[in-house]
Amino acid sequence: MGDIILEARGLTKEFKGFVAVNDVNLAVERGTIHALIGPNGAGKTTCFNLLTHFITPTSGRIFFNGRDITGSRPAAIARQGLVRSFQISAVFPHLTVLENVRIALQRKRGRSLDFWRSERVLTSLDTRARELIDAVGLARFVDSTAGELPYGRKRALEIATTLALDPEMLLLDEPTAGMTHEDVDRIAALIRKVAADRTVLMVEHNLSVVSTLSDHITVLARGEVLAQGNYETVSTNPAVVEAYLGAAHG
Amino acid sequence: MAAIAEVAAVRAARRNGIVTGTVVMTVLLAIAPFIGLYPVFVMKGLCFALFACAFNLLLGFGGLLSFGHSMFLGTAGYITAFTAKEVGLDPALAILAGTAASAALGVIVGGLAIRRQGIYFAMITLAIAQMMYFFYLQMPFTHGEDGIQAVPRGRLFGVIDLTHPLAMYYTVLVIFVAAFVLIYRVIHSPFGQVLKAIRENEPRAISLGYDADRYKLLAFVLSATLSGLAGAVKAIVFQLAALTDVHWTMSGEVVLMTLLGGMGTIFGPVVGAFVIVTLENYLASLGEWVTVITGAIFVLCVLAFRRGIVGEIAAWWSAHRR
Numbered sequence: 001m002g003d004i005i006l007e008a009r010g011l012t013k014e015f016k017g018f019v020a021v022n023d024v025n026l027a028v029e030r031g032t033i034h035a036l037i038g039p040n041g042a043g044k045t046t047c048f049n050l051l052t053h054f055i056t057p058t059s060g061r062i063f064f065n066g067r068d069i070t071g072s073r074p075a076a077i078a079r080q081g082l083v084r085s086f087q088i089s090a091v092f093p094h095l096t097v098l099e100n101v102r103i104a105l106q107r108k109r110g111r112s113l114d115f116w117r118s119e120r121v122l123t124s125l126d127t128r129a130r131e132l133i134d135a136v137g138l139a140r141f142v143d144s145t146a147g148e149l150p151y152g153r154k155r156a157l158e159i160a161t162t163l164a165l166d167p168e169m170l171l172l173d174e175p176t177a178g179m180t181h182e183d184v185d186r187i188a189a190l191i192r193k194v195a196a197d198r199t200v201l202m203v204e205h206n207l208s209v210v211s212t213l214s215d216h217i218t219v220l221a222r223g224e225v226l227a228q229g230n231y232e233t234v235s236t237n238p239a240v241v242e243a244y245l246g247a248a249h250g
Numbered sequence: 251m252a253a254i255a256e257v258a259a260v261r262a263a264r265r266n267g268i269v270t271g272t273v274v275m276t277v278l279l280a281i282a283p284f285i286g287l288y289p290v291f292v293m294k295g296l297c298f299a300l301f302a303c304a305f306n307l308l309l310g311f312g313g314l315l316s317f318g319h320s321m322f323l324g325t326a327g328y329i330t331a332f333t334a335k336e337v338g339l340d341p342a343l344a345i346l347a348g349t350a351a352s353a354a355l356g357v358i359v360g361g362l363a364i365r366r367q368g369i370y371f372a373m374i375t376l377a378i379a380q381m382m383y384f385f386y387l388q389m390p391f392t393h394g395e396d397g398i399q400a401v402p403r404g405r406l407f408g409v410i411d412l413t414h415p416l417a418m419y420y421t422v423l424v425i426f427v428a429a430f431v432l433i434y435r436v437i438h439s440p441f442g443q444v445l446k447a448i449r450e451n452e453p454r455a456i457s458l459g460y461d462a463d464r465y466k467l468l469a470f471v472l473s474a475t476l477s478g479l480a481g482a483v484k485a486i487v488f489q490l491a492a493l494t495d496v497h498w499t500m501s502g503e504v505v506l507m508t509l510l511g512g513m514g515t516i517f518g519p520v521v522g523a524f525v526i527v528t529l530e531n532y533l534a535s536l537g538e539w540v541t542v543i544t545g546a547i548f549v550l551c552v553l554a555f556r557r558g559i560v561g562e563i564a565a566w567w568s569a570h571r572r
């Protein structure tokens with residue numbers, strides 16, 4: 001094993017007696033694309049919520065770059081370079097596409113408590129925002145209101161916004177869900193491109209995306225780690241096949 | 251592409267509309283005493299308009315419903331009245347002292363309440379405001395039911411004699427317009443942009459690294475401070491600081507003014523405040539019925555004109571200009 005950027009030890013989350021995540025150990029190697037897969041309700045989103053402290057674990061510890069971040073505030077975790085996206089597309093619906101991306105750039109710029117300054121100072125961020133918007137294929141929509149974009153384009157916008165922070169590591173929760181074929185290809189290519197100098201942990205149901213992109217896979221079922229390894233190892237693992245078939249058959 | 255050009259055009263039109271509206275409003279207010287309006291009546295409207303604008307900054311742009319804003323209006327009123335009358339401060343300094351007191355109270359109350367969401371936030375602000383009410387009822391310096399009366403208007407900066415009605419009037423107007431422009435600036439500042447993002451999608455804003463609570467707290471303190479400014483000026487104008495300003499009904503009234511005029515619009519609270527003050531003025535002879543009538547307006551507003559007067563006009567306008 002190489003250099004570990006993100007590590008979870010014995011991560012457990014109990015919701016009123018229901019164990020959604022059970023003693024999960026996860027180690028993500030720097031510079032890789034790591035996929036977290038599993039049937040519906042396996043606990044993948046809950047894992048993301050725990051890793052970014054959107055919910056507090058019942059037990060277990062989380063380390064980012066060797067630092068214990070278990071008790072850090074979610075915004076502080078983001079500022080350390082571990083940035084997440086959401087399963088349900090998360091944009092600022094009444095802001096334009098440009099403004100959405102600018103909000104992220106503004107955070108890196110700082111001085112966001114300046115209530116006496118005109119927002120015109122933010123136009124210096126427009127060039128960079130347009131580049132990012134262009135990269136996800138939204139150039140035509142720069143001045144559209146984000147809420148009016150079709151679903152797939154909202155996801156693309158969310159990725160552009162996340163990338164605007166230039167995070168060291170991205171957690172993407174089903175980045176291609178609800179997208180058309182051609183959008184899926186574009187986003188997959190984009191993820192590969194941005195992962196060149198970053199680490200990505202992603203939840204993804206599209207197995208062709210998983211197989212082409214990921215270096216390492218962790219399979220989760222009923223809150224527990226079922227298998228780990230590369231695509232070949234995992235996809236031929238009988239327990240994994242069973243879990244997927246079992247889930248498919250209800 | 252047509253739709254895209256339109257977003258930009260609509261925004262540019264809105265911005266021009268606001269600049270024009272501000273100029274027209276200022277001119278109208280500046281000539282008001284000469285077109286038959288009583289300065290005292292307009293000053294009352296301006297104090298409440300400022301109070302409602304400050305409240306709207308928090309509710310309309312921060313998405314936070316405080317049900318205890320009377321404490322900021324009233325606290326500043328008491329401190330200003332006390333420092334002007336008993337300490338003998340220059341009116342400018344007395345207003346400053348009152349405003350600062352409300353700002354400090356805003357920091358404390360905001361610190362306690364800001365983490366609560368929705369109805370819990372409203373409840374905790376109401377609870378603290380009730381405590382403040384009883385505090386002011388008991389404290390000797392407020393003179394309880396009588397209030398602090400006969401507050402001297404004094405000379406502003408030792409020069410301008412505020413006992414002269416027009417001098418008082420234009421002082422109030424300058425303060426109001428300055429605060430109004432400041433609120434517009436806050437909404438359209440880097441801070442305002444983040445505040446809007448937090449209101450639209452708080453988890454996303456947090457995931458981008460914004461400590462949402464800090465931004466909400468700043469919005470709360472700004473709102474409390476400007477509400478305090480309204481209360482401070484009001485105490486000088488009416489030469490009185492009384493319990494009505496810290497009573498919970500005052501917190502309800504500012505909600506009504508804001509909703510009636512149009513929450514989240516820049517002119518709405520001004521219109522709402524003047525409508526309510528006018529109603530109260532002309533219906534004063536009806537006594538208790540005023541409460542019933544304002545209550546009925548409130549119900550009508552919530553049921554039929556959700557966007558409020560200015561909000562409905564703006565919506566109608568943008569639907570008809572196509």
Ligand SMILES: Nc1ncnc2c1ncn2[C@@H]1O[C@H](COP(=O)(O)OP(=O)(O)OP(=O)(O)O)[C@@H](O)[C@H]1O
Pocket residue numbers: 015018020038039040041042043044045046047087
């Ligand atoms: N806040 C909560 N309270 C109670 N139960 C929860 C909560 N959040 C998630 N769960 C439960 O935990 C389990 C795991 O949910 P989670 O959303 O993590 O699954 P997932 O793997 O992301 O599924 P999907 O593929 O459908 O997105 C589910 O059974 C869900 O109902």
Ligand SMILES: [Mg+2]
Pocket residue numbers: 044045046087
């Ligand atoms: Mg999920």
